[in-house]
Amino acid sequence: xxxxNVTINDVASxxxxxxxxxxxxxxxxxxxxxxxKFGCGMAQCGACSAHVDGELVRTCSYPVHLAHEKKxxxxxxxxxxxxxxxxxxxAWLEVQVxxxxxxxxxxxxxxxxLLEENSNPTEEDIxxxxxxxxxxxxxxxxxxxxxxxxxxxxxxxxN
Amino acid sequence: MAQxxxxxxxxxxxxxxxARSGATIAGSLALLYFGRSNIRSGISQLAADVKFDAxxxxxxxxxxxxxxxxxxxxxxxxxxxxxQGVFTGFAMLAAEELDLPIDNIKVVHASTSTGPQSTAATxxxxxxxxxxxxxxEVAATLRxxxxxxxxxxxxxxxxxxxxxxxxxxxxxxxxxYAEIAGQTQTWEIAKTPALRPASSFKxxxxxxxxxxxxxKIMGEAVYGIxxxxxxxxxxxxxxxxxxxxxxxxxxxxxxxxxxxVLSVVQDKNWIGVVAKTRFAAxxxxxxxxxTWDFEPNYSTKDAIEAITVGNxxxxxxxxxxxxxxxxxxxxxxxxxxxxxxxxxxxxxxxVVADVSGETVKLYxxxxxxxxxxxxxxxxxxxxxxxxxxxPAFLGGGFGRRAFKHNAIEAIKLSEAxxxxxxxxxxxxxxxQNGHVRPNTHHRLNGKVDAKGKIQxxxxxxxxxxxxxxxxxxxxxxLGADFMAAGHGGxxxxxxxxxxxxxxxxxxPFQTGLWRGVGMFANTFAIxxxxxxxxxxxxxxxxxxxxxxxxxxALLQRRKKLLQKLGEQGGWRKPKTDTIGRxxxxxxxxxxxxxxxxxLEIVEKKIKILRVVQAIDxxxxxxxxxxxxxxxxxxxxxxxxxxxxxxxxxxxQFVQTNFHNYQVAKLKDxxxxxxxxxxxxxxxxxVGEPPLSPVAPAIANALxxxxxxxxxxxxxxxxxxxxxxxxGS
Numbered sequence: 001x002x003x004x005n006v007t008i009n010d011v012a013s014x015x016x017x018x019x020x021x022x023x024x025x026x027x028x029x030x031x032x033x034x035x036x037k038f039g040c041g042m043a044q045c046g047a048c049s050a051h052v053d054g055e056l057v058r059t060c061s062y063p064v065h066l067a068h069e070k071k072x073x074x075x076x077x078x079x080x081x082x083x084x085x086x087x088x089x090x091a092w093l094e095v096q097v098x099x100x101x102x103x104x105x106x107x108x109x110x111x112x113x114l115l116e117e118n119s120n121p122t123e124e125d126i127x128x129x130x131x132x133x134x135x136x137x138x139x140x141x142x143x144x145x146x147x148x149x150x151x152x153x154x155x156x157x158x159n
Numbered sequence: 160m161a162q163x164x165x166x167x168x169x170x171x172x173x174x175x176x177x178a179r180s181g182a183t184i185a186g187s188l189a190l191l192y193f194g195r196s197n198i199r200s201g202i203s204q205l206a207a208d209v210k211f212d213a214x215x216x217x218x219x220x221x222x223x224x225x226x227x228x229x230x231x232x233x234x235x236x237x238x239x240x241x242x243q244g245v246f247t248g249f250a251m252l253a254a255e256e257l258d259l260p261i262d263n264i265k266v267v268h269a270s271t272s273t274g275p276q277s278t279a280a281t282x283x284x285x286x287x288x289x290x291x292x293x294x295x296e297v298a299a300t301l302r303x304x305x306x307x308x309x310x311x312x313x314x315x316x317x318x319x320x321x322x323x324x325x326x327x328x329x330x331x332x333x334x335x336y337a338e339i340a341g342q343t344q345t346w347e348i349a350k351t352p353a354l355r356p357a358s359s360f361k362x363x364x365x366x367x368x369x370x371x372x373x374x375k376i377m378g379e380a381v382y383g384i385x386x387x388x389x390x391x392x393x394x395x396x397x398x399x400x401x402x403x404x405x406x407x408x409x410x411x412x413x414x415x416x417x418x419x420v421l422s423v424v425q426d427k428n429w430i431g432v433v434a435k436t437r438f439a440a441x442x443x444x445x446x447x448x449x450t451w452d453f454e455p456n457y458s459t460k461d462a463i464e465a466i467t468v469g470n471x472x473x474x475x476x477x478x479x480x481x482x483x484x485x486x487x488x489x490x491x492x493x494x495x496x497x498x499x500x501x502x503x504x505x506x507x508x509x510v511v512a513d514v515s516g517e518t519v520k521l522y523x524x525x526x527x528x529x530x531x532x533x534x535x536x537x538x539x540x541x542x543x544x545x546x547x548x549x550p551a552f553l554g555g556g557f558g559r560r561a562f563k564h565n566a567i568e569a570i571k572l573s574e575a576x577x578x579x580x581x582x583x584x585x586x587x588x589x590x591q592n593g594h595v596r597p598n599t600h601h602r603l604n605g606k607v608d609a610k611g612k613i614q615x616x617x618x619x620x621x622x623x624x625x626x627x628x629x630x631x632x633x634x635x636x637l638g639a640d641f642m643a644a645g646h647g648g649x650x651x652x653x654x655x656x657x658x659x660x661x662x663x664x665x666x667p668f669q670t671g672l673w674r675g676v677g678m679f680a681n682t683f684a685i686x687x688x689x690x691x692x693x694x695x696x697x698x699x700x701x702x703x704x705x706x707x708x709x710x711x712a713l714l715q716r717r718k719k720l721l722q723k724l725g726e727q728g729g730w731r732k733p734k735t736d737t738i739g740r741x742x743x744x745x746x747x748x749x750x751x752x753x754x755x756x757x758l759e760i761v762e763k764k765i766k767i768l769r770v771v772q773a774i775d776x777x778x779x780x781x782x783x784x785x786x787x788x789x790x791x792x793x794x795x796x797x798x799x800x801x802x803x804x805x806x807x808x809x810x811q812f813v814q815t816n817f818h819n820y821q822v823a824k825l826k827d828x829x830x831x832x833x834x835x836x837x838x839x840x841x842x843x844x845v846g847e848p849p850l851s852p853v854a855p856a857i858a859n860a861l862x863x864x865x866x867x868x869x870x871x872x873x874x875x876x877x878x879x880x881x882x883x884x885x886g887s
């Protein structure tokens with residue numbers, strides 16, 4: 001066991017856990033933040049995506065000791081509050097993206113990261129830059145929403 | 160809470176509802192007491208016209224609804240929200256009759272102890288179709304019941320009371336629904352009033368934002384996996400990795416001596432552990448040494464051999480005219496195959512079981528609450544009255560959660576640990592120990608006369624079962640699963656001579672429902688073959704299809720849909736030689752769905768450029784929800800048509816995760832246009848129908864581009880094989 005210090009969504013916490021445990025289980029079962037999902041367990045589907053020190057990480061395959069003393073942002077921390085949505089979430093609502101919604105936290109975290117790296121992505125940039133899996137088939141709306149989110153962010157018209 | 164107390168003993172409008180739903184599958188099964196082939200065939204033809212009902216008999220408004228203090232009304236849904244948008248559709252139906260803004264309606268899943276129950280699974284695209292009238296009736300009855308209560312409280316006749324925006328008024332008197340509910344001690348349930356005509360709808364039929372999305376974009380929606388109750392521990396289970404295998408020996412010493420492990424349970428065919436964390440439970444499972452008895456060297460080849468026309472039990476599903484005699488010369492024969500497929504729902508199977516003495520509470524993601532409750536009663540000592548099932552949002556359904564579940568394992572682990580246990584399947588178990596869409600084989604014979612008319616067509620197909628997984632008694636009676644796996648097997652065109660037969664064989668692994676059931680495979684075969692016949696006749700594939708739409712109402716709707724698809728979908732628009740264009744259509748439980756696909760081949764890979772979908776699903780409750788479903792079905796169909804294939808080698812499913820089970824990703828997204836044919840028919844399904852025309856439309860477009868006729872799915876693998884075989 002190892003004491004892991006992490007700051008999750010601006011809250012500093014310490015957890016006594018197996019250092020090899022995937023970060024996903026710390027987020028979900030120890031910190032009780034359930035928005036980050038399990039889909040595959042081998043970094044294939046992206047349902048577990050979160051930001052660790054600003055990097056996009058598939059937390060199901062990221063040993064928790066690597067997150068020690070780092071800042072983690074999960075879907076619950078993407079927006080400051082429901083009245084001030086991140087442009088990605090705003091666009092997701094506007095375009096009505098989710099169906100079952102299970103993979104959408106991961107997609108939104110990947111999309112938010114994409115916009116950090118590339119503030120004005122083309123459709124091709126989005127198609128090649130995000131490799132998460134959705135089974136309901138929300139793909140066309142995800143692409144549309146990311147293009148919209150980029151506009152919202154660049155125009156500063158987020159609420 | 161202003162929860163009304165005196166519940167009436169009887170539900171209302173039950174007879175009316177049953178009368179409307181007509182014969183049910185359960186009813187037709189009851190007719191069966193022996194399985195001779197002519198009886199099976201008769202039942203098969205009867206079953207073709209059966210409308211699936213919602214499997215709900217209790218329409219007591221007090222069971223369905225709760226009037227809350229903040230003047231919102233909670234609707235307890237007997238159907239599960241798995242992404243198809245039923246919560247929003249149901250809220251719209253209720254709001255229309257309740258005279259309440261839709262924002263004031265909350266929808267939650269009914270648990271077995273709190274709300275109306277459905278004996279049928281959520282699926283078959285029938286939730287909105289089957290509850291379109293009943294939900295409005297139960298909502299209208301609640302409205303009239305509230306008026307009745309106000310009329311008594313105020314001493315005014317009910318005819319003088321109006322409702323609007325959640326407020327009751329009579330002259331100067333005024334009270335919110337919540338105020339009336341709060342002061343009413345004894346309820347008199349009103350008679351079900353006449354429903355509002357579609358012409359006066361204010362909510363139904365208008366695009367409505369989904370009510371479940373705000374919590375879904377915040378990461379706050381609760382799925383089965385998110386269940387977290389005090390004292391909860393984590394389970395993990397070891398299942399047999401071999402198809403049809405059984406547990407021979409198990410050495411659990413390491414697990415039993417592992418200080419992190421709290422319980423070890425060895426059952427007939429699985430071994431489970433309970434630990435404080437999932438990671439510890441999974442590590443302990445990895446340390447168990449087990450041996451298994453299984454048939455060695457079983458492979459996909461064996462499954463294909465078993466599922467071949469001519470093998471097993473056969474049932475004639477359709478026999479009009481005399482196809483055998485008509486197919487005497489100049490016959491075109493083609494054979495098609497579809498592979499086994501996984502659902503790959505993003506949320507694996509999940510159950511949290513909380514056993515306490517003789518009762519158990521179960522939190523789970525399921526499409527079939529009633530089936531889980533019954534299987535618990537069958538396989539454990541918890542009788543239905545002692546088990547409470549709390550369904551959650553599903554991380555995808557697609558048929559995966561209709562029958563097979565891990566509730567029994569979770570219950571036994573919770574019983575052993577004396578604590579609630581969270582049991583989540585791994586992705587590998589989802590694939591290797593779930594159930595697969597069965598592979599299929601189709602042989603079609605057809606004949607076109609000199610005038611370009613199809614004189615006869617015969618469709619013989621072989622498939623594993625889909626529905627028998629949940630109905631063990633049905634198998635010996637029915638012989639073949641013509642209801643689910645055989646769905647879509649009949650040739651839906653006006654042709655004088657046609658015959659359809661299904662062949663069924665046993666497979667040593669579980670096969671089950673998959674989105675669209677048999678319609679997916681059968682439409683691939685039939686609509687590819689219709690294209691082959693059109694080409695043989697030298698006809699345009701769209702014109703050819705329209706020329707074989709007869710005079711029945713459904714075929715006329717098909718013709719009009721094809722016309723719209725052709726005109727607005729760019730069928731005759733000039734295109735370059737590098738683009739292939741194909742078309743296909745299907746009808747699925749009264750919904751007509753057709754698609755045009757445009758594609759190109761880039762470096763030997765199929766690239767879908769554009770899919771135009773046209774759908775006629777009767778009256779649309781939420782048009783934007785319908786568009787969402789059509790787009791989603793299109794993407795899932797592209798995935799299944801181009802890439803997905805489950806295979807077996809050395810008695811194991813080869814695919815263990817997404818690295819070797821390819822699915823469509825963002826890069827595979829074409830332009831998708833949705834055309835809706837407006838109609839005032841009763842609403843019919845939308846979740847499944849648009850899926851089925853996609854595979855044949857792709858295959859037909861590939862032929863159009865290359866002259867290569869690919870007759871097996873997945874099409875990318877079929878194209879790869881073609882290139883390999885021809886050295887091109």
